[in-house]
Amino acid sequence: DVKVTQSSRYLVKRTGEKVFLECVQDMDHENMFWYRQDPGLGLRLIYFSYDVKMKEKGDIPEGYSVSREKKERFSLILESASTNQTSMYLCASSGGRETETQYFGPGTRLLVL
Amino acid sequence: GQNIDQPTEMTATEGAIVQINCTYQTSGFNGLFWYQQHAGEAPTFLSYNVLDGLEEKGRFSSFLSRSKGYSYLLLKELQMKDSASYLCAVLDSNYQLIWGAGTKLIIKP
DSSP states (O other): OOOEEESOSEEEEOTTOOEEEEEEESSOOSEEEEEEEOTTSOOEEEEEESSTTOOEEOSOOTTEEEEEEETTEEEEEESSOOGGGOEEEEEEEESBTTBOOOEEOOOEEEEEO | OOEEEOOSEEEEETTSOEEEEEEEEOSSOSOEEEEEEOTTSOOEEEEEEOSSEEEEETTEEEEEETTTTEEEEEEOSOOGGGOEEEEEEEEOTTSOEEEOOOEEEEEEO
16 A cells, blocks of 8 residues: 655744654655645645655645655755745655556644734 | 636535536546545545546546536535545646646535
8 A cells, every 4th residue: 555644734933933844655666746635625735746856836836845855755945934825735645657646645734823 | 729627616515415526628538537625635546537428436426528528526415524625637748747726625514
């Protein structure tokens, strides 16, 4: 079974803090993704990566950055957290461009005060 | 622009059948996914269709018509545990997943 884990289930941070969300997958997947999910909206892609040290902007990258130093780990960084970044953050991984089924971690519910 | 439409909410009775529709307009098509998401949890994969027709998997079936830009997820013999949101997502020509907002399914006894 594919296992995707995220460092925290719940997180409370203050405006202006730097926030790190970590994601680890154990299936040697090439592709990793960060989404945010808000009520009434579909999943929105923040950043993705098809390989180590590679990153691509998704639909809403502003205010975020990412790091992929190892194949199994993909980190999302909020440089200076703001209240509009309060959301559910979901990490996913998939096996390749032709094997696109994405497997999700349990999510991190972030509250920025 | 790219667009995925699905109903916001549906209600059905335990033991019955329900059909959740999804229509899409995307730049290219490389397959359509259905995911199930229970409240507060991550989405889990249900089905993938890339060719027209019906794919059956136990109580769940998924149908695709590429010419109509249309899919549905059919759930039979509904159980209370099927109460969840069902997400439709299309893989576009760049192999990017475009997500619908999800359909919240409420099962009543």
